[in-house]
Structure formats: structure tokens, C-alpha cells
Amino acid sequence: MKDNVLIERNGRIALLTLNRPEKLNALDYATNDRLLELLDEIEADDGIGAVVLTGTGGRAFSAGGDIHEFTQSIKRGTDEAVRDFCRRGQRMTARIEAFGKPVIVAVNGIAFGGGCEITEAAHLAVASENAIFAKPEINIGIPPTFGGTQRLPRLAGRKRALELLLTGDTFGPERAYELGLVNKVVPSDQLIPAAFELADRILRHSPLAAARIISAVTRGINTTIEEGLLIEREQFARMCATHDVREGLDAWIARRRPVYEGI
Incomplete structure (x- = not known):
């Protein structure tokens, strides 16, 4: 049986590829579970410092949840x-958002529903010029269910998010860039190299500091500024006694490149 999520290691970067091209990489339950399993493995692997997540087949990153499978759950009752x-x-999506290593989504085509919600949850995203996005759940009579009603308004603003959520209209990569959903739009043949280049720019720095920054931003974004500043201080305090801080400061003073643990 083929794996619904492929993993390939490229130096310190793990490339994860959603692998249901015949279903436009729809997120069935097995795919969701396998993605979580692989993230657990990557988290425990000190040799991996960043994740790039994309889709196979050229047409889609992910068309969203597997509607056929979901329909059967609906028929069995609300609780199920x-x-x-x-x-x-x-x-x-919460696991991706709070993951301690940078997660970069490379949107290579359709990113509808859950595919769009993964993009919202990821720390960073690069989109192909052929990417197309949508929040189409309203077309089947439901709200988004993987966090889309919460993360998109925080990224794009309430009114712009509601327009997309209430109409289900598609939008292109440049609009996704304007909304803050992706960091960059590139030609399709440059998508994975662009995602890897972004990961490499992050991996020059302390992995511990990157984890603390991700934690501070993820935890603090939905709090008051006072609570957020407390979280920031906590993350700073966790770094103070580490080798990476001493090495970073010593290297800066000596005008040399720092050598961080795990790199």
C-alpha cells in the first residue's frame, strides 16, 4: 500500500509530500494521521531543522478534506x-502551527479547504504562480473545520476573510500574497528550490532561537500585548543559559560565523 505522505531528507530539511494525486491530495483520515506521525518523528530528529510540505502530481497541493469519507462520518452522527x-x-493544523521547527508550505496548485488551512497554519509559505486558493466549505453547507474561521481573519483581517469564507470564491497566488497567506510567489519550476532557499536562510541561525521565536509568536498572537510580552520574556529566559547564546555573542564579538549545536 502506498504511503499517503512521502518523506525525503535533503540535508537538514525534511521534504514531506502529500501523495494522493488521484484525489488531488485530499486529506483523508489516514493522510492526516500519517502527517502527524511524521511530524513526531521529525521533531525527535535533531538532524532535521526545517520542514517543507508540498503536494504530488502537479495539479494540487491539497483539495481539502476527503468529502466522500467525511460524508460517511456525517451519516453516522454528529458526535462521530x-x-x-x-x-x-x-x-x-494546530500541530503544524506550534511545531518547534520551521514549517514551509510549497503550494504547487489547488489549495482548497483543508489545503488552504494548512497554508494558514504553517509558519511560512511559498506559492507557485499556478496556485489557486479557496475557502469552499460554504458550498457544501458547512463552515471551515480545520481552523479556517480563526486563522484567516487573523492573517487577512475580518472583512477580507469573511468575503472569502462567505462566497467560497477562488483567488490566485498574488491575492494570497496580498492577504498575508503566502510569503512569496514564484514560477512553478522554482517552487521547491525557493522553499528550500528560504529554509536554508533560517537554518544559518540557532535552531533553539528559532524554536523560541516560533513559540513566542504562536502563543502570543492571540493574547493581549502584556501577556505577549511576558511570553517573550519567558522565551528569552529559556535561551539565556544555552550554548547558542554564548556562541552567538562570542562569534559576533570575534567577527566570525557562529557554530551552533545541532548544525
Whole structure:
């Protein structure tokens, strides 16, 4: 049986590829679960410092949740649908959002529904000029279920997010860039190299500091500024006694490149 998510290691970068091209990489339950398993493995591997996530087949990053599978859960009752579909999807996007190593999504085509929500949750994203996005859940009579009603308004603003959520209209990569959903738009043949180049720019620095920055931003963005500043101080305090801080300061003073643990 083929793996729904492929993993390939390129130096300190793990390339994860959603691998259901015949279903436009739709996120069935097995794919969600496998993605979580691989993230657990990557988290425990000190030799991996960043993740690039994309889709196979050239047409789609992910068309969203597997509607055929989800429909069967709905037929079995609300409690099962919430448990198997909604909670599973929210757990997956929350894991990506709070992951301690940078996650960069490379959107190579369709990113609808759950595919768009993964893009929202990821720390960074690069889109192909052929990428196309949508929040189409309203077309089947439901709200987004993997965090889309919460993360998109925080990225794009309430009114712009509501227009996309309430119409289900598609939008292109340049609009996604304007909304803050992606960091960069590139030609399709440059997508993976661009994602890797972005990862490499991050991996020059302390992996511990990167993890602390991700934690501070993720935890602080939905709090008051006072609470956010407390979180920032906590993350700073966690770094103070580490080798990476001493090495970073010594290297700066000596005008040399720092050598961080794990690099």
C-alpha cells in the first residue's frame, strides 16, 4: 500500500509530500494521521531543522478534506463527525502551527479547504504562480473545520476573510500574497528550490532561537500585548543559559560565523 505522505531528507530539511494525486491530495483520515506521525518523528530528529510540505502530481497541493469519507462520518452522527473529521483536522493544523521547527508550505496548485488551512497554519509559505486558493466549505453547507474561521481573519483581517469564507470564491497566488497567506510567489519550476532557499536562510541561525521565536509568536498572537510580552520574556529566559547564546555573542564579538549545536 502506498504511503499517503512521502518523506525525503535533503540535508537538514525534511521534504514531506502529500501523495494522493488521484484525489488531488485530499486529506483523508489516514493522510492526516500519517502527517502527524511524521511530524513526531521529525521533531525527535535533531538532524532535521526545517520542514517543507508540498503536494504530488502537479495539479494540487491539497483539495481539502476527503468529502466522500467525511460524508460517511456525517451519516453516522454528529458526535462521530466532530471527532473524526473536525477534531482530527484541527489537531493536525494546530500541530503544524506550534511545531518547534520551521514549517514551509510549497503550494504547487489547488489549495482548497483543508489545503488552504494548512497554508494558514504553517509558519511560512511559498506559492507557485499556478496556485489557486479557496475557502469552499460554504458550498457544501458547512463552515471551515480545520481552523479556517480563526486563522484567516487573523492573517487577512475580518472583512477580507469573511468575503472569502462567505462566497467560497477562488483567488490566485498574488491575492494570497496580498492577504498575508503566502510569503512569496514564484514560477512553478522554482517552487521547491525557493522553499528550500528560504529554509536554508533560517537554518544559518540557532535552531533553539528559532524554536523560541516560533513559540513566542504562536502563543502570543492571540493574547493581549502584556501577556505577549511576558511570553517573550519567558522565551528569552529559556535561551539565556544555552550554548547558542554564548556562541552567538562570542562569534559576533570575534567577527566570525557562529557554530551552533545541532548544525
